Amino acid sequence: MSDEKRDAAENEAPIPATSTTLEDLEAVEPISTGENLPSGGGGVIMVHGDIFAAPTNSVLIHACNCQGSWGAGIALAFKQLYPAAYRIYHNHCINVSNPSSLLGTTLLIPPQPTDRKTHWIACMFTSVYYGRRVDTPDKILESTTSAFEHFLNLVANEETAGRRVVGELHACKINSGRFGVEWERSRKILEDGLEDGGKGRVVFAYEFEEESGGAGGAGGSSGGRGARSGRARGSSRGGLGRGQQTLRF
Numbered sequence: 717m718s719d720e721k722r723d724a725a726e727n728e729a730p731i732p733a734t735s736t737t738l739e740d741l742e743a744v745e746p747i748s749t750g751e752n753l754p755s756g757g758g759g760v761i762m763v764h765g766d767i768f769a770a771p772t773n774s775v776l777i778h779a780c781n782c783q784g785s786w787g788a789g790i791a792l793a794f795k796q797l798y799p800a801a802y803r804i805y806h807n808h809c810i811n812v813s814n815p816s817s818l819l820g821t822t823l824l825i826p827p828q829p830t831d832r833k834t835h836w837i838a839c840m841f842t843s844v845y846y847g848r849r850v851d852t853p854d855k856i857l858e859s860t861t862s863a864f865e866h867f868l869n870l871v872a873n874e875e876t877a878g879r880r881v882v883g884e885l886h887a888c889k890i891n892s893g894r895f896g897v898e899w900e901r902s903r904k905i906l907e908d909g910l911e912d913g914g915k916g917r918v919v920f921a922y923e924f925e926e927e928s929g930g931a932g933g934a935g936g937s938s939g940g941r942g943a944r945s946g947r948a949r950g951s952s953r954g955g956l957g958r959g960q961q962t963l964r965f
């Protein structure tokens with residue numbers, strides 16, 4: 717589908733207030749035991765499961781373009797599950813005179829009372845555009861570095877302000893689907909960012925198996941039902957080095 721057609725389709729697509737997807741989601745209970753956390757220093761811990769089942773008040777981190785569309789991949793699932801947060805993201809993008817000025821920044825959206833799940837959403841602007849006009853991997857990684865630094869500052873500011881609870885940090889394998897950047901390269905940037913300014917924080921990053929028509933794969937499918945079309949794999953605990961543990965959510 718051309719970018720123009722996709723934009724038009726996205727504008728027409730209704731955002732469901734309730735759906736089977738949302739009902740299903742209510743049944744997903746996170747299992748976060750806190751086992752296998754690195755002692756002392758923070759880092760990235762791989763987990764198996766569904767990011768949308770993260771504990772209440774968690775921050776869900778994903779990569780975004782600067783055009784104000786959550787039209788495909790996991791972003792489409794965010795749009796369906798958090799319509800109020802989507803409107804904040806969309807307005808944030810269309811209210812700047814030059815969308816590319818958002819590149820390398822993060823928008824941290826607090827939990828919205830009208831959204832069904834109490835999650836923060838962190839939108840890391842890592843490419844100006846999407847589809848055929850997506851930035852190069854090197855440029856995306858450069859933007860990821862500054863966006864993640866910005867993100868950690870925003871979290872620290874929220875904690876200092878103390879108005880709202882900022883819970884665990886949970887990320888999908890940012891940039892590794894439609895943006896086409898090898899996950900390990902983005903993971904390294906998160907690790908380095910946490911080492912520099914993470915204050916011992918941990919980011920849980922999700923291994924997520926796609927079923928056909930799911931969100932993954934660079935330049936892949938149109939997204940279908942978005943992230944909910946995938947399924948969690950079984951967990952494996954213990955016996956792994958730091959940064960290689962797997963937990964199940």
Ligand SMILES: Nc1ncnc2c1ncn2[C@@H]1O[C@H](COP(=O)(O)OP(=O)(O)OC[C@H]2O[C@H](OP(=O)(O)O)[C@H](O)[C@@H]2O)[C@@H](O)[C@H]1O
Nearest residue numbers: 767785787788789790791846888891892893894895924943
């Ligand atoms: N429920 C779930 N739980 C946990 N992990 C899940 C999941 N569902 C999918 N994943 C995984 O999440 C990773 C990211 O894969 P994606 O292709 O989505 O994102 P990306 O970061 O490469 O690219 C961003 C652009 O895609 C979007 O669409 P728009 O352009 O806005 O329309 C954005 O806005 C950007 O533009 C892949 O590993 C998926 O397996």
